[in-house]
Amino acid sequence: MAATSKLVHPKVFSECSKQLLAINDALDILRGKWKIQIIGSLTFGKKRFTEMQREVRGITARMLSKELKELEINELVLRTVHNTTPVTVEYELTDYGKTLDKVIEGLRDWGVKHRKRIIKKQS
């Protein structure tokens, strides 16, 4: 006897697919090792380039520059150049960037719990 294939109700199926599409849209913008961390660092306020380089552990100037550019294009981050010498550049979240608060917070909270769990398992 062949396994009966429990068909998902079309309504449920399309609902799930639609939501996966949304997740995909979000990931398209946030994917990679650095973007979410960069946004995370900017939730603490305006930052200068070198400041972020120090804060986001392990990131190189190349990656920071590249990722910030993409975030700027997607209107999540605002870049402001100040006429000091040498020039200073400030990055901050746009209002739209700030709408990612819940995502960042969720990821951060889960990460904290996850780290605790891993450490507990090792001991």
Place this chain on the structure above:
Amino acid sequence: MAATSKLVHPKVFSECSKQLLAINDALDILRGKWKIQIIGSLTFGKKRFTEMQREVRGITARMLSKELKELEINELVLRTVHNTTPVTVEYELTDYGKTLDKVIEGLRDWGVKHRKRIIKKQS
């Protein structure tokens, strides 16, 4: 005159760094094109392999298999083989996997809003 480097208060700095570490921990497990989508699809309940292949648009058997294995190793997903013919295999979120609810939800909600925004800008 050189720009004065506004030093961040050590307490604020370490707090930010600590939180970025947590975000990094979370991302280590969830990074890539598919993992979050797979978990997202499982928030709707148990799924069989082929069912997921249909649901997660564009994923190949190879990737689905690979990603599910990694999620299983990290105890986010449980795999159950049923003795039907042909065999059926069910995947579901573990209790620990379910703790990602907030993250998935946040990403999904943001994705929905983001898609609306993009469509609006195009018109």
Place this chain on the structure above:
DNA sequence: TATATCGGTATACTTTAGGTAAGTAGTAAC
């Protein structure tokens, strides 16, 4: 006998992500 299903695996390949290292302009301090 031929074909289909389920849950994959094997192999080969292409693409993208990310790292390394060096260099840049403009200014200013030593």
Place this chain on the structure above:
DNA sequence: GTTACTACTTACCTAAAGTATACCGATATA
């Protein structure tokens, strides 16, 4: 005139991620 600072850019390279396609055993169906 050499060095230092800020905020990058460029060229190059590797490793990881992802894709395409064919195939597997067991069984059931046409």
